[in-house]
Structure formats: C-alpha cells, structure tokens
Amino acid sequence: MKRPTLLEILRTALYIGTIGYGGPAILALMKKVIVHEKAWISEEEFMNALSLSQILPGAVGVTLFGYIGHKLRKPWGGILAPFAFVLPAMIAITALAWAYFTYGNLKFVHSIFIGLGALVVALLINATMIMGKSVFPKMDRNSYKGITIAALSFLGITFLHWNVVYIILISGVLGALFFYFSGEFEQEKSPGHLKVEIDVPKVGRLQNYLPLLLMAGVLATIFWFITGTWIIFTTFLKIGALAFGGGFTAIPLIQHVVVDGMHWLNLTAFRDGIALGQITPGPVFITATFIGFKVKGIIGALIATIGIFTPSLTAIILVGRAHAKIKNLKIVKVTIKGFLSGFIGLLLAVVYQFGVHSLINWQTWMIFSISTAYLIGWKKDAIWLILGIICVSLLLF
16 A cells, blocks of 8 residues: 655545535545555555444544545644545635625525525435435334334424434434344344554654644634634534534534524525535535634634534544444444434424425425436436526526
C-alpha cells in the first residue's frame, strides 16, 4: 500500500467532495479513487471501515474519510481530510444561504422554492422507502415488530408531541426487547479475519495530541469572543451524536431542536434549506451549515458544521480497534435496528408535516407526483430533477 502525503490526501478529499453527488455514489467514488486508483488502503479495510461508519451516528462519507485520513496521516489526516471533503459543500451552501436570506423575498425566488418544497416531500418519501427496504428487507414477523416501533415513533412525535430524544432512546430499548430473542441475527456472522484497526495515538507522544489541542484552543477562543457560538456548537454536537442511519435521519432531529425548540428559523426556511442542500455536493448533514449561517453568519456556518460532524469522527477513532467485536454484538445490532425503525417513523412525521405545508395546490401536487415517480420509478440522479423543477417553478408560479 502507498503512503500518501497529507497534501495528496487533502487534494483527493477535496476532489471527491466537489464532484460527489448522492450518498451511494459518493461512497462508490471514494472506493474507486482511494482503493483501486491510488491503492492507499486495501478493499477489505475500506469495506470494514465502511461497515463501522454505518453503525455510528453521522454522515457515513465524512466518518469514512475521518478513518482514512487518520489511518494514513494520524490526527492531522483525521481532522483535515473530512474537513476537505466537506469544504466544497460547505462553501456552496453558505453562498446559497447568503443569497436565500438576502433575496428570498423576491417573487421569482419565492416561486422557485414553492416548487422545491414539493420536491423535498418527494425526496423524504424516497429516503424513507430506501431506509425501510434496508431495515426491513423482507416482510416477516420481525419486520412487523420494526413497523410497530416506527408507528409508535410517528404517533409520539406527531400527536403526543414527545421529545424526539426520548423517542429515539425508547426505539432503541424496544429494538433490544423485540429483536434480541427473535433469532434474526443468530446466523449473521462475519469471518473472524475481517477487522479494522486504527492506529490510536500512544500516550505521551505530544505530536499525536497537538492537532486536537490546537483545534480545541481555536474553538475555545471563538466561543469566548463571539457570543452565541458555543450554543450553536453544542446544539449540533447533540444532533450529530444521535443521528444514526446517516443522511435524512438527521432531518427530524434538526427540526425538533432547531425549528421547534430554538426557533432559529421557521419551517419554510428549514424546508428550503434542505432543498438547497440537495443542490450542493456532500451529505444531507450540510443543512447544519445553512442554519448556522442564518444564526451567526459565516462563523456560525463553520461552527455548526464542525459541531455536527465531531461525534462521528471522534467515535470512529475511539472504537476503531474494537470494530470486529462491536459490529457482531447482538445487543448492538438489535438496538441499532430499533433506532433505525424509530427514525423511519420520525421521517414519516416530517413527510406528513412538510406535505401539509408544501402541497397546497394542483401545481405543487403535480411537481410532487412527477418527482416521486422520477426518484422511485426511474432512480435517476436528483440533481437533474432539481434543475428541471427550478425551471418549471418559474413558469408555474
């Protein structure tokens, strides 16, 4: 295996982050470039790191780049590689956020977002279906248990107005109760030789801790001198720590905390931020950057981005050595299945709320129907659908 320089890693991360659209497509591109073209790590190690990233909270691609960067160039790589990967999307969404909050009241901009609002409903339905097929690959007794958890999650958030964090925790507990003795995971055993080990810094070597100390010092200085940044960081840190399943699973959490709790923006602006996030490369979690910009400008965008990705990057470094044991523990599998079942219900609640808010006339229903058919039936790249809807919206509204 080749050992690249830190600059080579950052250039590659920046390249993939610039041209990568769509979760699975980004992961496939990462594998093609890093494993097959550059041969920095083996395919076995890449796939095992990917499987670890998938059971951790946060964006899978960002977490995976954190692992690769740390594996190849220790802490500097672990910090800077995922940052370089996210940077193109962060710049793009920050520019779009500035344009949105500056010119959002213009009639033609308003018209565009009426159409994009209907698209967001279709995107969320598609994400829910993809997640549902992953969590419930076949309809059997165990699937109905998961559907029960999803239904309770939907009812709890929509009609009983329970705290979303409690719903996630209850879903995990129900997953353990429902699936632990179901026999579903008894035959799923990975070969013993498959494991991932991350070179955790040795105690006493200051150079291994220096990047973390520098980053902590910079953040502490920002928190001290710029009011409001600490609450932005901790808010998105909590969201990042609970968003299992990646991608759209963060949306219900962000809405509950930021829209319903903090009131940093209203439902319409939040929906529009999700739509703008789909125009940019990078993960759905980049919506945090949009919200951070709304609250505190460019520095808020940066702090929100760091906050939401910190938990998963920290977790993959801490649990990397124990990956083989962790991923095969039955209690881990059943609890995560409970989490994911609950997130399906939370996503359906967001679909319901956005649908009521966005599907307001025959034009929006038409855009929603066409978008749903395009995403589910044709399974084409969403970026072309977004551009088409922008043009159609200018004509219809």
